[in-house]
Amino acid sequence: MSADFTISKGLDLPIVGAPGTTIRSVSTRGTVSVFPSEFKKLKFKCLVEEGDTVSRGAKLARRKDVPEFFVCSPVAGTVKAIHLGDRRSLKEIVIAPDGSDNSEEFQSFTVEGILRAKAENVMAVLLESGMWGVIRQRPFNRIADPAAKPKSIFVNGMATAPFRPDAHVLAQGKGDEIQLALKALTLFTDGPVHVNLSSAAKEVSDPLTEASHVQINYFDGPHPSGNTSTHIHHLDPIIPGDTVWTLRVSDLIKIGELLLTGRLPNQQRMVLAGEGFKEEARGYVDVDTGMSLADVLGNSLRDGAQRIIRGDLLAGEAVDPADTGVYFYDEGFVALPEDTERHFLGWYAPTKTQYSAHKVVPSNWLKDKLFSFGTNLRGGHRAMVLTGIYDPYVTLDIMVDPLIRACLAGETEDAIAMGILESEPEDYALCTFICPSKTDFGKPIAETLDLIEQEGF
Amino acid sequence: MKDFKKLIEEKHDEIRPQFEEGGKLEKLYPLFEAQDTFAFTPPDTTKGMTHVRDAVDLKRVMFTVVIALIPCLLWGIFNAGHQYYHYSGIEAGLFATLFRGMLIVMPIVLTSYIVGGIWEVTFAIVRKHEINEGFLVTGLLFPLTLPPTIALWQVAVGISFGVVVGKEVFGGTGFNILNPALTARAYLFFAHAKDMTGEIWAAAKDGATGATPLGLGASFGGEGLDVKAALADRGHTFWSMFGGLEAGSIGETSVIPILLGAGILIVAGIGSWRIMVGGCVGLAFTAILMNFMPTQGLEAGKMVQFTTWTQIPFLYHFVMGSFLFGIVFMATDPVSAAATNVGKWIYGALIGVVTVLVRITNPGFPEGVMLAILFMNVMAPIIDYYVVQGHIKNRNANLRKFSYAKG
Numbered sequence: 001m002s003a004d005f006t007i008s009k010g011l012d013l014p015i016v017g018a019p020g021t022t023i024r025s026v027s028t029r030g031t032v033s034v035f036p037s038e039f040k041k042l043k044f045k046c047l048v049e050e051g052d053t054v055s056r057g058a059k060l061a062r063r064k065d066v067p068e069f070f071v072c073s074p075v076a077g078t079v080k081a082i083h084l085g086d087r088r089s090l091k092e093i094v095i096a097p098d099g100s101d102n103s104e105e106f107q108s109f110t111v112e113g114i115l116r117a118k119a120e121n122v123m124a125v126l127l128e129s130g131m132w133g134v135i136r137q138r139p140f141n142r143i144a145d146p147a148a149k150p151k152s153i154f155v156n157g158m159a160t161a162p163f164r165p166d167a168h169v170l171a172q173g174k175g176d177e178i179q180l181a182l183k184a185l186t187l188f189t190d191g192p193v194h195v196n197l198s199s200a201a202k203e204v205s206d207p208l209t210e211a212s213h214v215q216i217n218y219f220d221g222p223h224p225s226g227n228t229s230t231h232i233h234h235l236d237p238i239i240p241g242d243t244v245w246t247l248r249v250s251d252l253i254k255i256g257e258l259l260l261t262g263r264l265p266n267q268q269r270m271v272l273a274g275e276g277f278k279e280e281a282r283g284y285v286d287v288d289t290g291m292s293l294a295d296v297l298g299n300s301l302r303d304g305a306q307r308i309i310r311g312d313l314l315a316g317e318a319v320d321p322a323d324t325g326v327y328f329y330d331e332g333f334v335a336l337p338e339d340t341e342r343h344f345l346g347w348y349a350p351t352k353t354q355y356s357a358h359k360v361v362p363s364n365w366l367k368d369k370l371f372s373f374g375t376n377l378r379g380g381h382r383a384m385v386l387t388g389i390y391d392p393y394v395t396l397d398i399m400v401d402p403l404i405r406a407c408l409a410g411e412t413e414d415a416i417a418m419g420i421l422e423s424e425p426e427d428y429a430l431c432t433f434i435c436p437s438k439t440d441f442g443k444p445i446a447e448t449l450d451l452i453e454q455e456g457f
Numbered sequence: 458m459k460d461f462k463k464l465i466e467e468k469h470d471e472i473r474p475q476f477e478e479g480g481k482l483e484k485l486y487p488l489f490e491a492q493d494t495f496a497f498t499p500p501d502t503t504k505g506m507t508h509v510r511d512a513v514d515l516k517r518v519m520f521t522v523v524i525a526l527i528p529c530l531l532w533g534i535f536n537a538g539h540q541y542y543h544y545s546g547i548e549a550g551l552f553a554t555l556f557r558g559m560l561i562v563m564p565i566v567l568t569s570y571i572v573g574g575i576w577e578v579t580f581a582i583v584r585k586h587e588i589n590e591g592f593l594v595t596g597l598l599f600p601l602t603l604p605p606t607i608a609l610w611q612v613a614v615g616i617s618f619g620v621v622v623g624k625e626v627f628g629g630t631g632f633n634i635l636n637p638a639l640t641a642r643a644y645l646f647f648a649h650a651k652d653m654t655g656e657i658w659a660a661a662k663d664g665a666t667g668a669t670p671l672g673l674g675a676s677f678g679g680e681g682l683d684v685k686a687a688l689a690d691r692g693h694t695f696w697s698m699f700g701g702l703e704a705g706s707i708g709e710t711s712v713i714p715i716l717l718g719a720g721i722l723i724v725a726g727i728g729s730w731r732i733m734v735g736g737c738v739g740l741a742f743t744a745i746l747m748n749f750m751p752t753q754g755l756e757a758g759k760m761v762q763f764t765t766w767t768q769i770p771f772l773y774h775f776v777m778g779s780f781l782f783g784i785v786f787m788a789t790d791p792v793s794a795a796a797t798n799v800g801k802w803i804y805g806a807l808i809g810v811v812t813v814l815v816r817i818t819n820p821g822f823p824e825g826v827m828l829a830i831l832f833m834n835v836m837a838p839i840i841d842y843y844v845v846q847g848h849i850k851n852r853n854a855n856l857r858k859f860s861y862a863k864g
Contacts, residue, residue, distance in 0.1 A: 013509070239856050307508065315506045336508055344462040346498035347516040354512035360521050360725040361512050375502040379514025380494055382589060383631025386518065387796035388729065397852050401796045402845045417849045425506060432507040436515050437631075442506040 004199065005234050007221030009395050011357055011430055013162050015313070016370045017334075019273035021169055022283040026298070028097070028291035032075045035290075036061050037091045038327040039133060039143060044071060044090045052079045057104030057129060057264040060093050068146065072130040074266040074289040076102040092325075095290075104129075108262035111180045115213075119187040122259065131258050133328065134251035138232065138244050139421040140453045150245040152191035152236045155182070157208050157249045158198035158219060160226030161312040161426070163273035165332050167197070167249035168206055169284055170269050175207035177256025178249070182214050184259060188245070196231040208249065223314075229427045230395045238422050250331050265289070268326070272296075274313070275372055276306035276335025289328060293321040296333075305338035307375050314433065315426035315442065339374020347379070354378060357434045382437040390441075393430035396422050400431055400441075407444040412452050420448060465496050487581035491588040518727055519590040525721035525728075526597050526786065528714030530566070533707035534558035537605040540704055561605045562707055568609045570596040573616040580625045589630035591792075595619065598638035598786055601708025602779065602827075603645070604653060611649055618644040635834045636793045639783075643831055684769045698776040709782035712775070719785040728789040731798060732805035736784035737775070739809025744771035747817055766817055780812055783826035793834040797844040804840055808833050 036044040044061040047070075048054060055076045063069040077097040085091030106125045109117055123146055126132040137144040144150070157167040171178060185193045192215045199220035201209055209216065217235060219225045228246045232238060247255075250268065257265040266289050273282050281300030297308070309316040310327070313334055343349065350362040355371035358364055363371070390400035398419045406414040428441035435441070469492075475482045476489035493499075494516075503510055538558030542549040549557070573596045581588045599616055619641025624633040646653045688694070697703065701711025709715070722728025750767040753760060775781060788794060788808050795804035808829045815825025822828060 015509070237856055237859055239859075309508055313508050316508060317506065318508070334508075338502065340500040340502060342466070342497035342500050344465075344497055345495075347495070347514060348520055351512055356512040358511065358513040358726060360517060360727060363512060373509040375508060376498075376510070377501040377503055378498065378510045378512050379516070380490075380499050380501065380587060382515040382587065383629065385515060385591065385631055385791055386727070387791045387794070388798050388801065389726075391798070397855065399797060399845060399848055402841065418845070419852060429507045432505070433509065434511045434513070436511075436513045436518050438510065438514065440505045440507065 002215060003217045003235070005217065005219045005225075006199075007219060007225035007230060007395050009392050010222040010224050011393060011434075012160070012222040013313075013373070013433075014355055014368075014370050015162055015275075015373050017163065017273055017275035017277070017282060019163055019165075019271050020283040021166070023169070023172075023269070023286065024283065025286040026288075026291075026296055028288045029295055030292060031080055031094050031096050032073075032077070032288060032290035033292070033325045034060055034071055034073060034093045034095070035091070035325065035327055036071050036093070037085055037089065038329055039071075042143070046082060046090050046093070048079050048082075048093070050079050050082060053077070053098075054079060054095065055102035055104055056266065057106065059128075061090055066146070068124075068127045069132055069143075070128055070130050071133075072104075072128075072264055074264060076100045103263050106258065106262045106264075109180065109184070109259045111176055111183070111260075114180055114183045114259070115186070117184075117187070122184050122187055125259065126255065129258055129264050130328075131255055131264070134247060134254060136246050138228075138246055138424075139238055140449055141246075141424050142453075144245050145243075148243045150189050150191070150243050153185050153189050153193045153245045153247070154228055154231055154235070155185075155193065155195045155214075155247050155249065155252060156226070156228045156231065157195055158201070158226040159248070159312075159331075160198075160223035161314045161429070162223075163271060163332065163334055164226070164312050165250070165269070165271035165284065167208060168201060168204060169271075170249050170253065171207045174253045174256065177253050177260055178207040179211060179256070180259055181252040181256035182211050184255065185245075185247070186213055191236070194231065194235055196226075196228075196235075198226065224393075224395055224427060224430065227395070227424075227427055229423050233396045233422055240416060240421055248331065268330070270296075270326070270330055271332035272300065272335070273332065274309075274334035274336050276302055276308075276337050278302055287326050290325050292325050293319065293333070296326060297321055297335075301335055302337075306335045307338055309334040309336060313373070314429035337372075337374045339376040341374075341376070358436070377438055379436070379438050381439075384435070384437045384439055386436060389434065390428075390431040393434060394423075394427060396427065398423065400428070404428075404431075404439075404441060404444060407448040410448070410451070412448060412455060415448050416452065420445065420452070425449070469493055469496065484582055487586065487588050488578055491578075491581075516590045519593050521725050521727055522594045522722065522786075523597055525718040525725075526594075526601065526708070528717040529601055529708035529711075529782070529786075530562070530597065532701065532711050532714040533601060533605070534562045536702060536705075536710055537561040537707060539702060540605065562600070564609055565600045565603060565605070565607060565612050565707070566597065568612045569600045569616045572613040573599070573620050576617060576620040576625070580629065584629065586629065591630040592620075594790075595624075595638045595641075599641045601782070601786075602638065602642045602706050604705070605707050607645075607652060611645055611652065614648075615641040615645040631792055633792055634838075635831055636787055636790045639787050639827055639831055639834075643827060646827065684766065685773075688773075693777075695773060695776060698773070706779060706782075709779035712781060715781045715785055719781075722785065722789065728785065729791070729794065729801050729805075731801040732789050732794060732808075733784055735802040735805025736780075736788060736809040739806035740774055740780060740784075740812055741771045741809070742806075743810045743813040744769070744774045747813060774813060774816070778816070778824045778826065780809075780826045783812075783830055784808060787826075788830050788833070793837065795837040795840045795844075797841050797848075799847075800837070800840045800844045803844075804833050804837055807836070 043064040046061050048060050054073045058073045059070040060073050061071040075097040077095045080096045081094040083092040133143055135144040195214050196217045199218040224230050254265050268289055269286050271284050277300055287296050307318050308321050310319050352363055356364045387401050394400050403418045425442040425446045428445055432441045474480050476486045535558050538554035541557050577592045619637040623635050623637035623640030627633045699712045703710055723730045747767045795801050811829035812825040815828050
């Protein structure tokens with residue numbers, strides 16, 4: 001079965017710095033870290049002490065509220081340090097690899113046999129190895145509740161935000177892993193497993209387009225046609241009370257490797273892109289999970305101050321490369337030049353070098369041109385004035401103006417009625433981008449979703 | 458040019474510490490910020506999850522509205538000079554007309570900007586927020602709605618009322634319920650009615666009353682005459698009112714510069730075309746409906762002639778008075794208008810409807826568009842409320858369809 005959708009709303013940023021399709025490999029030169037803090041808002045109890053010897057796949061920490069869920073070590077070695085973050089939360093466990101191949105062996109499955117396996121057994125492997133963390137649940141985009149039965153499962157194979165990795169590059173050579181993981185997912189739901197791909201991939205034949213036992217859907221159109229919320233909205237919208245699970249292709253690959261080999265995967269493929277990278281460095285890298293981000297970046301950055309962003313430009317998190325490593329959940333990093341340059345009379349000068357989605361700025365009339373973007377706000381914060389300009393950038397059946405007002409006023413019931421549960425902060429990133437008053441839509445939406453999650457509905 | 462730019466930048470950096478926290482003039486920071494960001498774009502960088510931003514900012518948006526108003530201002534200057542010489546009975550050349558017009562109009566505009574600006578800055582300093590560029594628009598819109606014969610002290614009082622009561626008491630730009638420029642005009646209209654309407658060029662030469670066509674029309678009795686002919690008698694044909702070389706408020710008399718401004722607003726994507734089109738449809742519809750009103754009937758057992766003002770052709774409603782100016786520049790103020798797209802249609806259409814109703818049924822107020830817009834400003838949140846409720850209903854119906862389809 002398959003379905004086609006054409007999304008007409010949205011915007012593809014004409015931005016320079018897109019990645020090539022080359023794949024290189026970087027290995028760790030020092031310690032490897034595990035970051036329980038990457039699972040935001042969750043509390044963990046540490047199970048090891050400094051100096052303990054651990055094997056690959058050994059349990060390092062346990063979730064306090066879901067005792068079956070663990071965080072495990074990607075390498076064999078010695079626990080070198082345990083760092084605590086705010087309020088003594090477990091931030092980072094540093095492991096010095098000993099170069100040995102000691103590994104925990106989890107139960108393994110075959111591509112043919114997995115459909116006959118019991119869902120509980122597969123789930124137990126995912127929970128014990130910490131791999132469960134890649135399966136997320138909507139609404140609220142948190143780690144899936146193993147006790148819940150999702151009405152359907154969505155796999156995102158076409159992220160459109162700049163610069164999310166191309167799922168088809170990630171999938172190269174991972175046919176068995178992907179097929180195994182997809183079949184495993186069908187065990188967890190009575191509904192369909194949707195694999196959502198870009199219509200540009202229709203002619204391609206690779207592990208994603210040829211996947212079996214799942215429903216493959218094609219989406220055409222500008223960003224956010226590749227956002228998971230868009231896919232859910234068009235295929236099986238969330239009604240308050242519903243639960244759906246979501247994954248990305250990189251998550252499928254990790255699940256597939258674990259179930260196929262019985263060992264915790266210790267490598268992952270990421271994208272490095274953005275104008276802040278040297279041109280030859282923009283592309284894909286295979287890295288060791290948990291390695292220092294500074295090692296990954298090496299000398300691939302261009303001169304000048306660069307902001308390193310985990311995730312994408314529209315909904316990412318600025319990080320300090322010296323202070324973090326490759327998270328289990330990472331798919332890529334963007335380097336964006338810091339831009340604090342002041343332009344003389346720039347508020348009305350007819351700029352040709354700064355992109356705008358608004359016709360009032362002359363650069364908008366230049367077609368087929370790629371623009372440089374920096375971190376500059378390009379204006380000052382003001383009260384919101386223009387109305388109705390945000391709706392063309394949100395693909396869901398949501399009126400943005402009333403919703404954001406309800407969020408700012410803390411009216412959670414109104415926000416739910418207007419459809420906030422269908423969405424995530426990333427779905428409003430383009431509204432933030434185009435807002436002439438420089439309003440940040442992400443924050444009020446995220447805060448309202450948190451509030452609803454706490455209060456229940 | 459480069460050296461000039463550098464010089465300004467250095468001067469700014471030199472005086473900046475005095476305005477920053479701990480400086481001598483710390484309290485005046487909003488004033489410095491306004492000047493500083495006028496000269497140079499701010500160096501601020503993005504925070505939060507979205508790391509890149511569009512090149513547009515509110516300064517550019519607001520200033521584009523000012524640019525859209527400039528044709529009306531220029532026409533207003535010319536027309537004011539023309540009216541002055543016309544009613545003084547003096548023949549004058551183009552240059553003299555323009556010069557005289559400048560002498561009449563510029564003091565009004567400057568008074569509005571200076572007095573309103575002082576209020577704006579005062580509130581920005583007290584509230585410790587940036588000076589909002591919306592004032593650039595209010596400060597020019599307001600004088601364009603005034604007759605050129607207005608006294609400057611009245612301009613000052615009016616803009617003070619508009620900025621303070623129309624906007625700042627609600628919390629400043631973005632929070633106001635009424636359009637501040639219209640609030641200012643409404644205040645003058647009710648407080649100084651005789652200076653605002655009717656025979657504004659009373660220093661007349663023989664035979665000219667200086668009345669605006671709308672003022673004239675409202676004074677027509679029930680004598681059963683043909684409105685078109687009666688207006689033409691007094692020198693007002695459709696095309697003369699379209700061209701606008703006539704008495705009236707500074708910015709509204711001619712249709713041509715207003716259409717030019719509307720074009721700029723629509724092409725730039727700033728003014729809502731939904732409101733403009735909705736308003737025109739509402740006006741035409743109601744005006745045509747009015748044409749079917751009976752012109753005579755029984756009253757206390759006697760056949761009497763009613764007012765013929767209802768019989769005015771609908772196209773005349775567009776060119777008489779300030780309807781077009783109001784619907785293009787005032788009704789589209791996004792803060793006081795309806796915020797939803799469906800709401801904008803309804804809001805615009807009702808402005809058209811109410812304008813005709815006030816014009817025709819209430820001879821006390823010859824111009825209805827100001828009252829219509831203010832009235833609909835107040836109603837806009839209610840319109841939005843029902844549009845949103847309707848949307849939620851549709852949404853839920855669609856979601857339910859989905860779950861039925863899946864069984």
